[in-house]
Amino acid sequence: MQHAIRIHRHRLSGHCHRVELFASLAGIDHALVDVDLAAGEHRREPFTSLNPFGQVPVIEDGDTVLADSNAILVYLARRYAPEYLPADPVAEAQVQRFLSLAANELANGPAAARLVTVFGAALDAALAQRKATAVFEKLDRHLAGRQWLVGDRPTIADVAIYSYSAHAPEGGVSLQPYPQLRALLARIEALPGFVGMSRTAVGLAA
Numbered sequence: 001m002q003h004a005i006r007i008h009r010h011r012l013s014g015h016c017h018r019v020e021l022f023a024s025l026a027g028i029d030h031a032l033v034d035v036d037l038a039a040g041e042h043r044r045e046p047f048t049s050l051n052p053f054g055q056v057p058v059i060e061d062g063d064t065v066l067a068d069s070n071a072i073l074v075y076l077a078r079r080y081a082p083e084y085l086p087a088d089p090v091a092e093a094q095v096q097r098f099l100s101l102a103a104n105e106l107a108n109g110p111a112a113a114r115l116v117t118v119f120g121a122a123l124d125a126a127l128a129q130r131k132a133t134a135v136f137e138k139l140d141r142h143l144a145g146r147q148w149l150v151g152d153r154p155t156i157a158d159v160a161i162y163s164y165s166a167h168a169p170e171g172g173v174s175l176q177p178y179p180q181l182r183a184l185l186a187r188i189e190a191l192p193g194f195v196g197m198s199r200t201a202v203g204l205a206a
Contacts, residue, residue, distance in 0.1 A: 014163035017197040026081035098157035105135040113171030141182035
């Protein structure tokens with residue numbers, strides 16, 4: 001069977017997982033193509049023809065090739081699952097706000113802390129953990145009285161923040177102080193089509 005979309009990914013990347021998760025939640029036919037980052041596959045051809053920046057994820061949808069996980073979420077939602085991206089300008093802007101948070105505060109907080117423990121990245125783990133705590137406090141306050149980040153149904157905003165939030169303990173960041181965030185993660189995990197990301201026995205998950 002020919003799959004409509006090829007997702008080039010690394011199985012321990014939260015950026016890749018958010019694309020895989022959305023494709024599964026939205027019922028988008030896809031195939032996963034593993035990229036061997038340790039062997040440098042992402043820095044040479046044929047991968048660099050797909051993304052000259054040498055980063056995963058990348059999708060191929062027919063003649064369309066896209067990189068950047070959040071850009072991919074927007075594309076997939078617009079093309080295949082518009083219910084995940086509101087058409088109302090205000091609601092859409094609110095979704096974009098959380099995509100920016102995923103690219104900034106989450107990337108520099110829980111994702112960076114996990115890079116230290118899982119991949120041995122030469123980053124300031126304590127600083128990343130403090131940033132994680134700060135962004136989780138904001139998310140927890142925002143979620144008070146809400147089921148989802150934007151509106152009354154899941155959107156790509158929820159998908160974008162899931163992976164690195166759910167796996168924050170692997171970077172030494174506890175989720176226990178954030179009951180509203182934990183409840184959101186559980187609601188996402190209960191959605192039909194949910195697929196998890198591989199867990200690692202590091203950090204608080206050891």
